[in-house]
Amino acid sequence: QQQVKQSPQSLIVQKGGISIINCAYENTAFDYFPWYQQFPGKGPALLIAIRPDVSEKKEGRFTISFNKSAKQFSLHIMDSQPGDSATYFCAASTRRAGGTSYGKLTFGQGTILTVHP
Amino acid sequence: GAVVSQHPSWVICKSGTSVKIECRSLDFQATTMFWYRQFPKQSLMLMATSNEGSKATYEQGVEKDKFLINHASLTLSTLTVTSAHPEDSSFYICSARIWRWTSGATLSHEQYFGPGTRLTVT
Numbered sequence: 001q002q003q004v005k006q007s008p009q010s011l012i013v014q015k016g017g018i019s020i021i022n023c024a025y026e027n028t029a030f031d032y033f034p035w036y037q038q039f040p041g042k043g044p045a046l047l048i049a050i051r052p053d054v055s056e057k058k059e060g061r062f063t064i065s066f067n068k069s070a071k072q073f074s075l076h077i078m079d080s081q082p083g084d085s086a087t088y089f090c091a092a093s094t095r096r097a098g099g100t101s102y103g104k105l106t107f108g109q110g111t112i113l114t115v116h117p
Numbered sequence: 118g119a120v121v122s123q124h125p126s127w128v129i130c131k132s133g134t135s136v137k138i139e140c141r142s143l144d145f146q147a148t149t150m151f152w153y154r155q156f157p158k159q160s161l162m163l164m165a166t167s168n169e170g171s172k173a174t175y176e177q178g179v180e181k182d183k184f185l186i187n188h189a190s191l192t193l194s195t196l197t198v199t200s201a202h203p204e205d206s207s208f209y210i211c212s213a214r215i216w217r218w219t220s221g222a223t224l225s226h227e228q229y230f231g232p233g234t235r236l237t238v239t
Contacts, residue, residue: 041208041233043123043230043231046230103214104166
């Protein structure tokens with residue numbers, strides 16, 4: 001119930017295209033859903049995050065879509081650029097105090113994005 | 118803001134020796150830091166939660182006597198890999214939790230990650 005399932009495992013997109021990465025979760029106690037971007041040999045960087053009280057959040061070329069009833073959320077990268085080539089991780093956590101999972105991030109398996117010029 | 122540093126960025130040590138990795142929050146205080154381990158082309162695995170002034174909480178399957186965590190101040194947590202063996206070779210990443218006020222006067226928190234430490238045990 002703690003898992004977050006991420007797909008696809010890898011994704012190849014042409015420059016200017018749209019990259020879409022999907023995640024699904026089971027634990028209904030999750031109420032915070034961040035996306036992280038990681039370049040080889042570096043730590044993950046927080047990209048964008050959403051709470052379940054909204055269905056969409058946009059920051060620049062990055063958009064999170066959230067479907068609470070389906071327990072799914074996705075990252076859309078518009079106008080994908082070669083510099084976006086990285087591994088993307090979705091994650092989920094609960095912000096309600098108490099319990100052993102409070103504040104801990106559960107990560108998806110990661111998606112290796114390659115944007116061809 | 119919300120910068121987390123790690124030192125060293127990479128380290129090579131001989132089997133049987135101990136290695137200490139530092140995690141610092143540079144521009145904020147962090148009562149809670151987290152330590153992760155990441156194998157090549159895999160996701161991050163939470164090892165333990167480090168709380169300032171108290172004992173760390175380890176995830177199931179993580180040997181607390183092998184991975185010693187100390188969170189002595191609000192800006193520094195350390196992970197010591199004791200009696201390291203080649204199977205401990207991995208990418209170790211820390212994160213620090215920061216609290217923020219969001220719209221609607223809600224106190225929320227986010228995790229910011231350090232750049233990671235590559236440990237190779239020969």
